[in-house]
Amino acid sequence: MTNLIHTPAAPRTLPPTAAHTVRIDGVTRSFDTPTGPRHVLRDVDLTLTAGEIVAVVGPSGCGKSTLLRQVSGLDTPSSGRILLDGAPVTSHDPRTAVGFQEPRLLPWRTLAQNVALGLPHGTPRSAGRERVADLLRLVGLDTSADLRPRQVSGGMAQRASLARALARTPGVLLLDEPFGALDALTRLRMQDLLLDVHAAEPTTVLLVTHDVEEALYLADRVLLLRSLTGGAEASASLARVVEVPGRRPRDRADRRLAALRAELLEGLGVTPHRR
Structure with a gap:
């Protein structure tokens, strides 16, 4: 059963959200393995301004979800720190909330x-x-x-x-592939709904997605994570930050978004098919 009817956001009746600024300062996350430490994230520096929507894209296994877990307090950096409005993130930090793919x-x-x-x-x-x-x-x-x-x-x-x-x-809403399991049309409706919800409750949003078009449609900035090396020593760092032009809601057919899509896909190692 699929619901394809988009319901616009209700009139503003909810209390204002105190969106937080997020500071990710030199964050590295390593895991011990039989062959030695495995670095999943390495030296990530980033600031999210209060009320901003930031999307993270990158190949599978490059540390996108790991970064989300650091900001939520569900996991702890091996080094570096994460601050919300200048105060350190705590375990299962009540200032954050997480939405998952399921x-x-x-x-x-x-x-x-x-x-x-x-x-x-x-x-x-x-x-x-x-x-x-x-x-x-x-x-x-x-x-x-x-x-x-x-x-x-x-x-x-x-x-x-x-x-x-x-x-x-929450002051920070963390979304890990929240629409990845939905059919294509419902996914588009949910993207619009997220924008409606953000307009009503303008929390800071960090969105992990594999969908470059989704990232460009929703976000103020798109972060590209890329693996630095291969094998057991693989780790990821922030490779590129793309500023998305235009105010939300954007025209999905905007040529500027198409150009940025090509740029991000190239950064992900995807080249256009040529006859």
């Missing part, structure tokens, strides 16, 4: 109950109900609040997952 909804709970799982601990019951209702309205699921995950489409489940990530009003 919705990861609890099948025995309704959509509303799944969204409520994202509320900060100790949220008063009445305030929690109001927050969940506002978020479901924002993502176009207010009439589906009492349905369970098996009763909705993949796109609707992913919208519920996004609402759950926003429930704590």
Whole structure:
């Protein structure tokens, strides 16, 4: 079952999000292996301004998801530091929220109950109900609040997952291939929905994606991670930063985006097929 109807964002009824500035300062992440340390990230330096959408692209295994985990506090850098508004990231930092490729909804709970799982601990019951209702309205699921995950489409489940990530009003929203499992048309609708949600709750967004066109459509900047070496010693560093022109929502057919797409694909080692 696929839901292809895009529901515009509801009028602004939600509390303002305190978007954070993110500073990634010389971050390296290594893992011990039988043959010695394996560096996944090496000396990554980057600043995300408050309210910015930044996309990360790169080949599989180059450290995109590892970088996301560092910013979320789900993992710790081997060296370097990550600061949110000047304060170090903590383990499972409550200032951040993560959205994954799979919705990861609890099948025995309704959509509303799944969204409520994202509320900060100790949220008063009445305030929690109001927050969940506002978020479901924002993502176009207010009439589906009492349905369970098996009763909705993949796109609707992913919208519920996004609402759950926003429930704590995070200063930084971290999205790891959030639309990768959706069909092509639903993916386009979800991209537009993310822009609607960001307009209503302008948190700082770090988006990992394999889709270069998605990155250029959504982001203010696109970061290209590239492996420095091969084999067991492979590691990745920031190879290129692309500033995306034009205000959102952008025209997907914009020639400037096509030129940047070619530039990024070349950086990923993809060359156009020639007859």
